[in-house]
Amino acid sequence: MAIAGHTNNYTTAALAFTLAVVSASAAVSLYRWRRRGEDLECRIKELEKSLGSTMEKSASERRGRVKAQQALREALAQSESQDLHNTIYPMRPIGTIRSCFSTRNGTPRQPLLVSLARACLNFDPALVPPASLEGLGEYSHCWIIYVFHLNTDIEKLWRKPSQSKLKAKVRVPRLNGERKGVFATRSPHRPCPIGLTVAKVEEIQKDKVLLSGVDLVDGTPVLDIKPYLPYSDSIQEATVPDWVKEDCLLAVASVSFSDTFCSSITSCWKLIEKNSLYSSADEFKSLITQVLSWDIRSMSQRNKPQDTSDADSIVYHLVLEGLDVSYMIDNERKILVQDVSLPNNLEDVAGT
């Protein structure tokens, strides 16, 4: 039994040892596995977080890409519609007119009618090097192809042509407002608002041309100028409809100046003479006479006097060289120039 007891004791001790070893190793393994599990869980949480934020980022990039691509498609479609079948030509003006006519009102309806109507064509130096003007001074006259930039419908016509309603017929002043097809007239309101006029070439300078007899309003963008060639441009046998024939329908009887005008002009002239196209107040006065020699009032002005109770006392305005010239016209078509002043606001007088 002692041996058995010893054997038992040995067995117990071995078992206890084994138990301890097993328990310890199990505890260590468990600890390791649990630790590893915790690490893995940590890593999973990190990964899940990364994945979440990356997915979010990817979605945001996708939204950005889709948005940018949509905008690009739109931009391309727009520029494509502008270039549709190569049928739209982007025209860059070669220069701008500085004219004695500050506003449309008072600007002659034809060239060469007002010989003192002066203008200066200032060239864009990037498009017009001085050498390109060599020889132009040898011609007496030149054509000017320009843009009717003051047309109220011009922005729409060029930016959104589909929304722009073109008038097929226009009212003709010579016909007392009767309508004619726009291509039978020189009306500025035409599908392609390009103007054509002729002017006298007075002097060529480095980056400008001085002109006279113009019917161009200040600020007009010029697309091209060409020499006037009598052998191709002057057609003796050309005929026009009766209603177009030159007549004196619009000529006035006389133009005279009030004392008020004569005292005002001296002080006004001092304010503008430095930048004027004219050399003296007298020359400027001659310009006024020439401009007013034709009834320059619009159809509506002639037909609808603002104050019907006393039509004779209506005061009309004309802006020349930036000065507001006021005048009256009586029933015998005699004009009295009343006053001249620096306008408070050009816009205010432009339409009156």
Next chain:
Amino acid sequence: MAIAGHTNNYTTAALAFTLAVVSASAAVSLYRWRRRGEDLECRIKELEKSLGSTMEKSASERRGRVKAQQALREALAQSESQDLHNTIYPMRPIGTIRSCFSTRNGTPRQPLLVSLARACLNFDPALVPPASLEGLGEYSHCWIIYVFHLNTDIEKLWRKPSQSKLKAKVRVPRLNGERKGVFATRSPHRPCPIGLTVAKVEEIQKDKVLLSGVDLVDGTPVLDIKPYLPYSDSIQEATVPDWVKEDCLLAVASVSFSDTFCSSITSCWKLIEKNSLYSSADEFKSLITQVLSWDIRSMSQRNKPQDTSDADSIVYHLVLEGLDVSYMIDNERKILVQDVSLPNNLEDVAGT
């Protein structure tokens, strides 16, 4: 001892049991933890894979967004530079010329020189309703403002103006190639490639105008037409430099036709008469005579005969109404029209 032996036995059994339990539970726990670890590892692998592909996707979306935004910026910058300071006007032609002159070569250098030079202006119905032409037929002549669309530099000039090199001076045929400022000429190679010409108004139809005396090449885009007004457009006193004065420098002595031509024209005419601007082969022959009455060869053709060994035998080509007309010119400026045929390739004869 028996008790102790029993106690020992109990202890051993308890220990063995505990060991078995501990071992089993450790094995189970270990199995579970190992299994969990494996699951977690699997999940991590999945997550890592997802993260990898999502990051790749995000990077690709980012590349797409950046690319689209760059393209958008470029497109916007381009359309902005086109609208720079509102100084570029998008011009849409009102119609296109169908002319008897198939190519630039042979097209007269001035209007009205060749009275049989016919053309038809076909209007864009979206821009030109028939009513807009009402009254145009009462005028004998009209101005045509058009685009020099065959200029070889036109695409560059309009698409990339900054890269387009404008020539300030051009060689003038009348001056045997001497150079003059481009604005002292009617050269098509000008900063704004707009042409101005006059034509006789023959007939107004619903959506077209028949014209004669034109110097316009087939396919010319037309921006505007305006009635010719003698009281403003015909300037009697206009003067030009000596070198421009009308002269007979370019007139030829005579134009005659070979037997080959006379037999060819009958069969050729049948091919074109249906769509021709002319009513008979004889009328077409008169057109050829009129066109060739002026030496239409270019400066380089006149100065550099292709075959210097026998300058008299050089054959020149002219394309009218789509037919290739070949001719020779001798030292006495007498022209012999040799043959007429349907060209194999318009391009081939256009430049010769």
